[in-house]
Amino acid sequence: QVQLVESGGGLVKPGGSLRLSCAASGFTFSDYYMSWIRQAPGKGLEWVSYISSSDNTVYYVDSVKGRFTISRDNAKNSLYLQMNSLRAEDTAVYYCARAQIAAGLDYWGQGTLVTVSS
């Protein structure tokens, strides 16, 4: 069965960095776009970034452009999010999700909490 497992969250000071990972299994990872979505405490969902299946075309929400970098390693069935220059407003649960082109996010991980605080 399809599984997505995020890791790498934690407490970091403003201006710091974290790298999130998402381990995928149960499907041909290299066939799918993948996304990161976040949810601040008590707030709604915010799409953060996505990456194409093979040519590594990437897109970011404006608020993270220049600070976050999405990448993938199809040989390791893994998705990553490098987060630099973190701000308090980046505090959220970060989910990875499998993307069906124009058909939504059909599988999600359990999420990993990132807390940015001094």
Add this chain to the structure above:
Amino acid sequence: DIQLTQSPFFLSASVGDRVTITCRASQGISRYLAWYQQKPGKAPKLLIYDASTLQSGVPSRFSGSGSGTEFTLTISSLQPEDFATYYCQQLNSYPSFGGGTKVEIK
């Protein structure tokens, strides 16, 4: 950027009620809209994509309709397990989510 506005923000309903949630897009998105259900502490679950196509395994009491700028999610007979927050998402351009509609027990 395309903005999605959901209404109502909060909905109080009883088991068995018919419930309708609306999602309006700031510009036309054809049928590139999905709906998700999220329960507290859990990841969202895809219910509907392409505005009206039911995701595999989702009960038939859920339905979606609309195109262009106005979309609806309908639950024909609310069940206890349906009390949750619902989000729409547009997939026409850079993806974005609506603000959510919380459905609570009356």
